[in-house]
Every structure is written in C-alpha cells, then in structure tokens.
Amino acid sequence: MKTFILLAALLFAAEAAPQRKSLTLSVHAKRIVNGVDAVKGSWPWQVSVQACTAGFCTHNCGGSIINAEWVLTAAHCITNPDPEAHRLVFGLHDRSDESESLIRKPTVIRPHEDFINDGFLAFPNDVGVLKVDSPLDLARPNISPAKLVSADVGPLDGTECTITGWGRLYGGGPIPEILQQATTRVLSNDDCISQGIGQAQYQYHICVNDDDGSNGSCNGDSGGPLNCPVGNDQQVAGVASFVVTGCSVTAPAGYARVSEYISWIEENTQ
Numbered sequence: 001m002k003t004f005i006l007l008a009a010l011l012f013a014a015e016a017a018p019q020r021k022s023l024t025l026s027v028h029a030k031r032i033v034n035g036v037d038a039v040k041g042s043w044p045w046q047v048s049v050q051a052c053t054a055g056f057c058t059h060n061c062g063g064s065i066i067n068a069e070w071v072l073t074a075a076h077c078i079t080n081p082d083p084e085a086h087r088l089v090f091g092l093h094d095r096s097d098e099s100e101s102l103i104r105k106p107t108v109i110r111p112h113e114d115f116i117n118d119g120f121l122a123f124p125n126d127v128g129v130l131k132v133d134s135p136l137d138l139a140r141p142n143i144s145p146a147k148l149v150s151a152d153v154g155p156l157d158g159t160e161c162t163i164t165g166w167g168r169l170y171g172g173g174p175i176p177e178i179l180q181q182a183t184t185r186v187l188s189n190d191d192c193i194s195q196g197i198g199q200a201q202y203q204y205h206i207c208v209n210d211d212d213g214s215n216g217s218c219n220g221d222s223g224g225p226l227n228c229p230v231g232n233d234q235q236v237a238g239v240a241s242f243v244v245t246g247c248s249v250t251a252p253a254g255y256a257r258v259s260e261y262i263s264w265i266e267e268n269t270q
C-alpha cells in the first residue's frame with residue numbers, strides 16, 4: 001500500500017514537473033547576482049532581516065517597511081517563532097556600518113498560515129509580517145515605508161523592475177557589504193512556466209527574468225522587494241521567494257505576488 005502511494009506521488013511529480021532535475025527550487029536562494037551597488041538611500045524601505053543564535057545575529061533575508069510598526073518579508077524567513085531569533089535593521093546601506101541604522105526586535109512574527117514549504121508547489125504563500133517592538137521614526141534619513149502594488153494595477157507583465165538585497169553575489173558566493181540592485185523584467189505567468197518554473201501560479205507568484213539571463217537573485221535576497229515603476233513611484237510588486245538551485249541567472253526567479261496579498265497584509269497588521 002505504501003509503495004503504491006509513493007509511486008503515485010512520484011508519477012504525479014514527474015507529470016507536474018517534467019524538468020524536475022533542473023528545477024530543484026531552493027527557498028534560501030536569493031543575492032543579487034550581477035548587480036551594482038545601490039545609491040545610498042534609494043530603497044529606503046529595504047530591511048535586513050537577520051537571524052540570531054546565542055545573541056549573534058547575521059543577515060539572512062530582506063524585507064520591506066509597511067509602516068512604522070510592520071515589516072513585510074517571506075514566510076520562510078520567519079518560521080522561527082522566537083523573537084530573540086530575529087533582528088531587524090532599518091536604514092542600512094553598508095552592513096559594516098550600522099551607525100545610522102535603527103535596530104528592532106519583532107514582537108509579532110506572523111508567517112502566512114497557508115505557506116507551504118515545498119519546492120514542487122513553488123512555495124505558495126511565501127509572505128509574512130513582523131511587528132517591531134517600538135515604532136520606527138519615519139522622519140529619519142533613508143527610512144520610509146514602501147508603497148505596495150494594489151490588485152487594480154494588473155499583472156505588470158513586461159515591466160522593467162529592480163531587485164534589491166544583500167544576498168549572495170553568486171551561488172555559494174559571498175554576501176556583499178553594500179546593498180545591491182539589478183534590473184530585471186516581469187514575465188507573464190505563461191512565460192514563467194515555459195522558462196522553467198512549471199508550478200508558477202498567478203495568484204501566488206510574480207516571476208522575473210532579465211533579458212540577457214545575467215541578473216538574478218540569490219541566498220539572502222529572500223523576503224526583499226521586487227521594485228516596479230507604477231505611476232510616478234517605485235512600488236513593491238513582489239517578495240523574493242525562490243530561485244533554481246545555484247542561483248542560475250538564466251532561469252526565472254519566483255517572487256510572491258504582493259498585489260494578491262494586500263487584504264491578508266491589512267488583516268494581519270492590525
């Protein structure tokens with residue numbers, strides 16, 4: 001009986017993901033690969049979401065400031081419910097200089113309740129929010145809230161956007177000191193599927209891939225923003241979620257589609 005269940009699961013997997021071998025999705029995947037140093041202060045909603053062990057904290061994920069009390073990140077970045085396991089750094093540019101940054105601990109740690117940590121499903125609902133232990137002073141330099149893309153903006157297919165983060169410079173590579181940014185482009189859901197993310201679903205994912213297959217995300221970018229031009233603003237359209245293992249820049253990167261989570265975010269940041 002068990003063998004039958006297992007075989008059925010494998011058959012299903014083979015059908016659902018014919019490119020299985022090249023499609024080992026890694027949720028911790030996401031530096032900016034082939035980016036450039038950001039100009040200080042140009043992405044003032046960018047957060048460094050750090051992981052702490054025995055009081056020692058290190059950059060783990062990105063995030064975006066929602067308002068003075070809440071941060072948007074990826075669910076997989078905040079699966080540990082212990083506030084002491086997290087540290088949030090705001091207004092950061094160079095990781096080696098926190099002198100102008102605000103530092104906070106979370107008091108509420110809320111990954112999306114329907115997040116599924118399964119690459120075969122392309123990690124649905126990979127969003128979450130954190131409440132900080134004391135409100136941010138948004139009048140400080142280089143600290144301001146993100147504008148989140150609302151559902152009426154539409155899919156943004158073909159839009160040139162910017163990914164930002166302190167993620168690895170290449171698969172297995174170092175974490176940069178200076179915040180990186182790179183240009184990329186939003187794919188339609190069909191193009192995302194045909195370019196290798198067979199499990200992409202519009203209501204969960206916004207996929208990006210740059211025109212020459214040179215720019216991408218890598219470990220440490222997770223949770224951080226996909227910044228897209230909407231009207232006269234840069235708005236956050238995605239939350240970095242996964243890439244193909246090794247941070248391949250030829251394959252698309254998967255972001256959680258923020259416009260589909262606006263109500264969830266509103267309900268969960270009360």
Ligand SMILES: *[C@@H]1O[C@H](CO)[C@@H](O)[C@H](O)[C@H]1NC(C)=O
Nearest residue numbers: 036181182183210211212215
């Ligand atoms: C890759 O990112 C860099 C830095 O933002 C940018 O100059 C370049 O145009 C990008 N390449 C593509 C193909 O978008």
